[in-house]
Amino acid sequence: xxxNTTKGEMDDSLLVKKKGSIDNENEYTTWVEYYLDDELVHxxxxxxxxxxxxxxxxxxxxx
Amino acid sequence: xxxxxxxxxxxxxxxLTATHNFGTAPTRxxxxxxxxxAALYVTTATVNAATTAYSSTNEVTGTGYTAGxxxxxxxxxxxxxxxSATAGVGYWTPSANLVYSTVTLTTAxxxxxxxxxxxxxxxxxxxxxxxxxxxAGTFTLTMPTNTTTSALLRLTTT
Numbered sequence: 001x002x003x004n005t006t007k008g009e010m011d012d013s014l015l016v017k018k019k020g021s022i023d024n025e026n027e028y029t030t031w032v033e034y035y036l037d038d039e040l041v042h043x044x045x046x047x048x049x050x051x052x053x054x055x056x057x058x059x060x061x062x063x
Numbered sequence: 064x065x066x067x068x069x070x071x072x073x074x075x076x077x078x079l080t081a082t083h084n085f086g087t088a089p090t091r092x093x094x095x096x097x098x099x100x101a102a103l104y105v106t107t108a109t110v111n112a113a114t115t116a117y118s119s120t121n122e123v124t125g126t127g128y129t130a131g132x133x134x135x136x137x138x139x140x141x142x143x144x145x146x147s148a149t150a151g152v153g154y155w156t157p158s159a160n161l162v163y164s165t166v167t168l169t170t171a172x173x174x175x176x177x178x179x180x181x182x183x184x185x186x187x188x189x190x191x192x193x194x195x196x197x198x199a200g201t202f203t204l205t206m207p208t209n210t211t212t213s214a215l216l217r218l219t220t221t
Contacts, residue, residue, distance in 0.1 A: 001165055003102055004165060004199050004200065005199050006167070024144045024190075026192065026193075027192045027193060029193055029195075030190065030201075031195070032115045033198075034127070035199050040198055041198065041199065042196040042198055042199050043196060043199075043200050043201055044197060044200030044201045044202065044203075045197060045200070045203070046202075046203045046205065047192045047193075047195070047202075047203065047204050047205065048204075048205040048207075049190055049192060049204070049205075049207065050187075050207075050214065052190070052207060052209070052214065052215050052217065053188055053189070053190075053216075054216070054217035054218070055217070055218045055219070056218075056219050056220070056221055057070045057075065057218060057219070057220050058068050058070070058146060058220065059068050059069050059070045059220070061068060
């Protein structure tokens with residue numbers, strides 16, 4: 001598979017791949033990194049937010 | 064039957080479509096949906112509930128990223144739904160994920176600002192996440208399901 005890198009497209013067989021994830025109450029995030037001779041040449045991340053801000057409206061009593 | 068004090072759920076949806084104007088401005092010259100955009104901010108920025116409009120100050124910079132961010136795909140009309148005689152929800156979610164393709168963003172960022180580029184870049188909402196950097200890659204923010212409990216923007220009465 002070809003990977004876009006800082007050095008152009010490279011075959012992933014030439015690269016060292018690292019993956020990780022974060023899963024907490026706010027988000028689920030995955031990321032992937034590719035290294036060429038210990039140099040980071042590609043990093044992508046995918047964030048899924050679990051919380052969103054919301055607005056609460058109240059009709060006040062006139063009594 | 065009896066009467067119940069409440070905000071009207073239809074009003075919640077109409078707030079999202081600018082049906083009501085309690086003040087004197089703005090005057091809207093079109094019935095078309097506005098254009099919304101999504102800009103990324105570095106971890107040292109101060110973007111929060113007090114933010115009133117998009118600013119390039121402390122916005123991310125890097126290869127493949129254009130100041131102002133990307134357009135938000137808006138094919139979902141706002142929806143409002145009653146949940147009881149006293150409660151309802153008006154909600155809206157972009158109809159596609161936010162995708163920043165083939166970018167290099169070496170300064171850590173942790174915030175996206177949704178703003179209205181058709182209305183003087185007025186701020187809409189701020190969403191934060193764990194700090195990220197991108198190297199010759201893609202940053203994707205997956206949008207939540209557009210429901211009363213998970214939509215990106217929700218106006219609720221209780």
